[in-house]
Amino acid sequence: MSTEEQAADAPKGEVVASIAYVNGRRDREVPIEEAGQYVAQRQGQSMLWIGLRNPSPETLAKVSRELGACDKNQEEMLEAHRRPKIIDYGNMILIVAVTVEVEAERPIFGETQFLIGDGFLVTVRRGATAGHSPLRERLEASPDLLKRGSDYVASELLDWLVDRYVAAAVKIESVVEGAEQKLLIRGAKDSDIRRLYRQRRDLLRIHTVVSPLAEICRRLARVEMSAVDEHARPYFGEVADRVLRVDELFNSLRESLAFAFEASLMIGQAAQNDTTRKLASWAAILAVPTAIAGIYGMNFEFMPELKSPWGYPVTLGVIASVCSVLYWRFRKSGWL
8 A cells, every 4th residue: 555545544634645755756754744844944955745635724724834825825725616726926836626527427526726836746635536646656656757846746737637537528428429329319308308408517517617727727838937947837838738628528528419409309300290291191181081071961952973873982982083192192202
């Protein structure tokens, strides 16, 4: 079991990890109470990576105070956010990203905060089901990557977050394909329309929380900030491109549901038109015997073939002939 997992299983599972890295290699675990002192003493020589999961306000306030965060920064980290944002405090940067996981065909939204400073990185997860252990292990296996600093690790974390977006998109894509098949095969029922509205609403919410992250990464890549080295900026630009592609994927899924719904409506209208044509054709055919029977049912004394011994067979023959001709014409035109 990794150190991060052991920390997660500890009674105080709010602190998942608090590890110092020197030249990209794991040095030692640093208690939260010593975080500020360690960063001040080893500034420019090491990086302290603190991971918090669903921390209490007291724990989060203690960490932020140890690292020298201002009161406004502490208030912002304690607040729950529904959309991504970035705040530059000069000596440190706070990035807020919204996580997306899919369970039981419905998206679950969480929040991850990244506090980037000189010599330290703090990650705060709330409601996010996936931890950072796989990424931490991958970076620890490549010390040259960890040696680049907290800003580079933050870009890797954002890129890992985009991977989670892609995984969510794959799950939602299978749900959308199933909905498309139902709509195209059996048409849209009331339950299908309600489910379709809910799915499109979910995709719109995902777009709302994903799209701003691209602009945040663009800003990190283009705007000069003290907490982001110029050599780390291109990595944020690559992450921004990936976010845009994933956002386009979610938008395409939303449009696919709209197209499937429109197609089901067109199929339903075509079926209704076909039924209407058939009913109209049979109404025209049945109108002939109805009209003739109605005329002879008026009981006038002087009517054609009324007293002729062949009157009844002739009348039936005329009815059958006219109905047959009408049936043939409607059949030929595709109405029957």
